[in-house]
Amino acid sequence: MEHYNMNLTLKVWRQKNKEDKGGFQTFQVKDISSEMSFLEMLDILNEQLINEGKDAIAFDHDCREGICGTCSLYINGKPHGEWKGNTTCQLHMRAFKDGETITIEPWRANAFPVIKDLVVDRSSFDRIIQAGGYVSVNTGNAMDGNCLPIDKNRADDSFAAAMCIGCGACVAACKNSSAMLFVSAKVSHLALLPQGEPEKRSRVMNMIAQMDKEGFGACTNTGACEATCPKEISLSNISRLNKEYLFASLTADK
Amino acid sequence: MTWKEVFTSSVGKKLVMSFTGIFLILFLVVHVGLNACIWANDGGTMFNAGAHFMGNNVVPRILEIGLFVGLLLHIIQGIMLELSNRSKRNVKYAIDYGNQGSKWYSRSMGLLGTLILIFLVIHLADFWIPNRAHQGFLLGEEINLYEKMKLEFSELWVVIVYTLGCLSLGYHLAHGFQSAFRTIGVHNKRYNLMLTSLGYGFSVVVTFAFIMMPWSFFLHIIQ
Numbered sequence: 060m061e062h063y064n065m066n067l068t069l070k071v072w073r074q075k076n077k078e079d080k081g082g083f084q085t086f087q088v089k090d091i092s093s094e095m096s097f098l099e100m101l102d103i104l105n106e107q108l109i110n111e112g113k114d115a116i117a118f119d120h121d122c123r124e125g126i127c128g129t130c131s132l133y134i135n136g137k138p139h140g141e142w143k144g145n146t147t148c149q150l151h152m153r154a155f156k157d158g159e160t161i162t163i164e165p166w167r168a169n170a171f172p173v174i175k176d177l178v179v180d181r182s183s184f185d186r187i188i189q190a191g192g193y194v195s196v197n198t199g200n201a202m203d204g205n206c207l208p209i210d211k212n213r214a215d216d217s218f219a220a221a222m223c224i225g226c227g228a229c230v231a232a233c234k235n236s237s238a239m240l241f242v243s244a245k246v247s248h249l250a251l252l253p254q255g256e257p258e259k260r261s262r263v264m265n266m267i268a269q270m271d272k273e274g275f276g277a278c279t280n281t282g283a284c285e286a287t288c289p290k291e292i293s294l295s296n297i298s299r300l301n302k303e304y305l306f307a308s309l310t311a312d313k
Numbered sequence: 314m315t316w317k318e319v320f321t322s323s324v325g326k327k328l329v330m331s332f333t334g335i336f337l338i339l340f341l342v343v344h345v346g347l348n349a350c351i352w353a354n355d356g357g358t359m360f361n362a363g364a365h366f367m368g369n370n371v372v373p374r375i376l377e378i379g380l381f382v383g384l385l386l387h388i389i390q391g392i393m394l395e396l397s398n399r400s401k402r403n404v405k406y407a408i409d410y411g412n413q414g415s416k417w418y419s420r421s422m423g424l425l426g427t428l429i430l431i432f433l434v435i436h437l438a439d440f441w442i443p444n445r446a447h448q449g450f451l452l453g454e455e456i457n458l459y460e461k462m463k464l465e466f467s468e469l470w471v472v473i474v475y476t477l478g479c480l481s482l483g484y485h486l487a488h489g490f491q492s493a494f495r496t497i498g499v500h501n502k503r504y505n506l507m508l509t510s511l512g513y514g515f516s517v518v519v520t521f522a523f524i525m526m527p528w529s530f531f532l533h534i535i536q
């Protein structure tokens with residue numbers, strides 16, 4: 060596609076801190092290249108704000124190559140913007156037209172409170188992982204691949220689930236603010252492999268207990284999460300989690 | 314993990330919705346099947362015989378108690394889930410996420426459920442309560458249920474209320490059927506596809522059959 064420049068109106072959520080009520084502020088940006096990334100466009104706006112002696116807009120980012128899960132942003136009604144299977148940092152300005160108005164909001168969920176502007180506190184995800192998203196045996200050095208036979212399909216499903224980067228877009232898109240797609244990706248990723256198998260029952264129980272404690276909602280299988288997930292994590296992982304949970308509760312010791 | 318912990322967790326609550334939902338789906342099969350006897354067009358002989366059996370045989374009477382327990386659980390848990398899920402996002406988005414990846418009815422199960430509940434109260438007051446009151450205890454003499462249907466469904470507004478009630482049920486089932494199986498852990502893609510298709514088919518056929526009943530009387534398709 061031809062390269063082009065554009066002028067845009069940005070409606071950005073500004074909020075000083077957790078307690079502040081916050082509200083939208085409107086900004087104009089000029090001569091934005093279609094080849095820029097969305098975050099580079101925000102960098103330009105921030106440079107502009109700093110030069111004017113104003114407070115820069117706070118937003119999360121780290122790798123800027125779609126692998127770390129740090130970037131967020133709810134852009135024009137969709138987490139990570141309208142491109143499918145894509146993160147905000149990999150959203151490019153050619154997704155927009157000259158003269159467009161773009162509305163940028165933070166993830167909205169009580170379990171993800173806003174820290175400042177567009178930055179939300181996602182440490183609830185970390186605590187869910189701490190509750191069981193790991194293998195606790197000391198595995199030493201990596202084994203020779205051929206010593207550990209794993210069904211190819213299981214390995215593939217596990218790998219697909221392991222793609223989850225913990226960005227929280229699934230929560231942001233869900234009408235129930237449920238974290239089930241994220242938790243199910245972690246549960247599936249480990250339960251499908253022999254290393255994760257021994258702890259699979261306690262893992263699913265503990266992670267769900269923590270998810271509930273953090274104030275995420277219950278899943279009602281609408282499918283909104285799957286459609287927005289940058290790593291296209293499958294909804295069938297949620298069903299797998301349900302199966303693991305049912306199995307774990309039926310075979311619990313007490 | 315105690316049972317209490319299981320059934321108060323978010324997944325456990327969904328399991329209750331799912332088990333009771335599947336039980337209610339099975340009930341619908343019986344209900345629609347039995348009611349279809351009106352189309353024998355024999356002046357209600359076959360239908361009334363079925364209704365008599367359901368009211369006087371001990372097995373359906375016991376199942377009926379189970380049905381009410383299941384129904385109550387489904388309603389109470391459903392309302393609690395809906396309220397709890399709604400409380401998880403205090404600040405709403407300025408721009409709605411809309412239909413991306415999900416159908417409107419999958420996001421409106423609480424609303425559809427409430428409409429069905431309202432319809433159910435009307436429906437039970439119309440038929441079930443007077444019928445059971447006359448069967449055996451209280452008022453003696455069994456009601457001719459077929460004649461009662463004929464009378465009820467001679468009024469257009471009643472027919473319209475029933476049509477709307479059944480449509481709510483249809484959309485509730487269109488999501489509920491497949492969701493119930495996902496919740497009990499069916500994760501195989503092929504099974505899910507089959508169950509989703511079966512769910513859509515079931516919702517359409519059952520809803521259509523139920524809707525046709527009042528209309529059949531109203532339009533004098535059956536006598």
Ligand code: SF4
Pocket residue numbers: 222223224225226227228229230240241244287288289290291292
């Ligand atoms: S499941 Fe997808 S949307 Fe959810 S945290 Fe993982 S990568 Fe992000």
Ligand code: FES
Pocket residue numbers: 119120121122123124125126127128129130146147148149
């Ligand atoms: S900044 Fe790392 S995924 Fe976007």
